[in-house]
Amino acid sequence: MLVLELFWFKKLESANFLVSPAMWMEKLLDGVLRVLTPLGPRYIKPSFAHRIYLLWIFRHFQMLPLQVLTRRQQRLIETLCAEQRFVSLSANGWEAPILGTVERRPPVEVEAPPPRRPSSGVSDAVPFAADLRQGS
Numbered sequence: 001m002l003v004l005e006l007f008w009f010k011k012l013e014s015a016n017f018l019v020s021p022a023m024w025m026e027k028l029l030d031g032v033l034r035v036l037t038p039l040g041p042r043y044i045k046p047s048f049a050h051r052i053y054l055l056w057i058f059r060h061f062q063m064l065p066l067q068v069l070t071r072r073q074q075r076l077i078e079t080l081c082a083e084q085r086f087v088s089l090s091a092n093g094w095e096a097p098i099l100g101t102v103e104r105r106p107p108v109e110v111e112a113p114p115p116r117r118p119s120s121g122v123s124d125a126v127p128f129a130a131d132l133r134q135g136s
Contacts, residue, residue: 007027031099033085045087058100065103077102
């Protein structure tokens with residue numbers, strides 16, 4: 001087990017960030033998923049298998065918009081939110097480690113601008129040089 005931990009720590013050390021094996025274990029055992037909604041952040045306690053998968057999803061980024069996730073990953077997030085396994089971030093004065101953050105904001109609807117009519121006043125008021133030569 002010690003050899004595995006040292007290998008894991010060396011692998012993480014070579015990355016751009018330094019994370020101790022203890023932190024990975026904390027995230028695996030007690031990690032929560034933070035979902036940013038229009039009403040504020042919500043914290044979800046996923047199952048152990050889901051925590052493993054979420055650690056894989058957030059292996060390079062701490063925060064991801066829902067739109068960049070695959071369909072399968074989006075379905076997982078939707079399922080976790082629908083199950084309503086929401087928890088408080090801190091319980092008994094201890095703060096749960098965050099597996100990752102998903103931005104789950106509704107898409108912004110943009111109104112189409114009204115159709116524009118060509119302005120006839122400008123082309124009638126300013127004659128072009130080619131028009132002047134044709135008239136002569």
